[in-house]
Amino acid sequence: xxxxxxxxxxxxxxxxxxxxxxxxxxxxxxxxxxxxxxxxxxxxxxxxxxxxxxxxxxxxxxxxxxxxxxxxxxxxxxxxxxxxxxxxxxxxxxxxxxxxxxxxxxxxxxxxxxxxxxxxxxxxxxxxxxxxxxxxxxxxxxxxxxxxxxxxxxxxxxxxxxxxxxxxxxxxxxxxxxxxxxxxxxxxxxxxxxxxxxxxxxxxxxxxxxxxxxxxxxxxxxxxxxxxxxxxxxxxxxxxxxxxxxxxxxxxxxxxxxxxxxxxxxxxxxxxxxxxxxxxxxxxxxxxxxxxxxxxxxxxxxxxxxxxxxxxxxxxxxxx
Numbered sequence: 470x471x472x473x474x475x476x477x478x479x480x481x482x483x484x485x486x487x488x489x490x491x492x493x494x495x496x497x498x499x500x501x502x503x504x505x506x507x508x509x510x511x512x513x514x515x516x517x518x519x520x521x522x523x524x525x526x527x528x529x530x531x532x533x534x535x536x537x538x539x540x541x542x543x544x545x546x547x548x549x550x551x552x553x554x555x556x557x558x559x560x561x562x563x564x565x566x567x568x569x570x571x572x573x574x575x576x577x578x579x580x581x582x583x584x585x586x587x588x589x590x591x592x593x594x595x596x597x598x599x600x601x602x603x604x605x606x607x608x609x610x611x612x613x614x615x616x617x618x619x620x621x622x623x624x625x626x627x628x629x630x631x632x633x634x635x636x637x638x639x640x641x642x643x644x645x646x647x648x649x650x651x652x653x654x655x656x657x658x659x660x661x662x663x664x665x666x667x668x669x670x671x672x673x674x675x676x677x678x679x680x681x682x683x684x685x686x687x688x689x690x691x692x693x694x695x696x697x698x699x700x701x702x703x704x705x706x707x708x709x710x711x712x713x714x715x716x717x718x719x720x721x722x723x724x725x726x727x728x729x730x731x732x733x734x735x736x737x738x739x740x741x742x743x744x745x746x747x748x749x750x751x752x753x754x755x756x757x758x759x760x761x762x763x764x765x766x767x768x769x770x771x772x773x774x775x776x777x778x779x780x781x782x783x784x785x786x787x788x789x
Contacts, residue, residue, distance in 0.1 A: 520560065528564045529565075627758065
């Protein structure tokens, strides 16, 4: 089969397309013919060496979706021919940037009939992170108010849909050019993150009471802002930062509101298969992953550059 690999750590130029043996699935694995693999920032972290992959040469790609073509004898609930999607790959095993990938049964779930396999290829990290952050960690409830920072991003656009599906009142930030798209995903208010009165606008969108839940992808940049716009007892879920030295700079505001900060990583999800199944149950009616651009295997380097540097709505994917 053909697969993208890197034989050493470095920038995206170390990615190359190789001919390699098709994997044989273990008893607890499913061999998937890949229709699409999502491109995530975490893929670049493994490639450049800040996260350690399973070894070198390595096949990147945390996410994948496609058709089950061989099912290990110990696997339950998945049959040959099922359309499936997976996440949590490439850290301890080969990833999804390949024509085939062997996926452990605790990282894969069956998709509903009619699901778009290309869109599903970009769903794993984005949708599972959004689901776990808002439903499992924040316990978002109907009629609560939620702020989604970066509502046009991979996780952000999934989070807007998850939040809307719970019956929450959703405010999201996004560049002006994406406002109509983010509103179409279910946001009740979409605000330009560059506006000078953003904090006031967020509070106004929550009827002047502040927000109950915040999903923050840049804690080092927005945590003080979060304290300012939060309602009493607000739950802030942090999924990323550019500076590891994070904390509430407005400590009096944070303490006075009894704020709760929950840091999370999708890779700590107790059962990725269960989380994927939860996402699959919402597929179509409540969650639709948007594909901003698709690349072939030879375009993997450009895709990994773009996921860090370009502006787009939704997800980038690779179609082998």
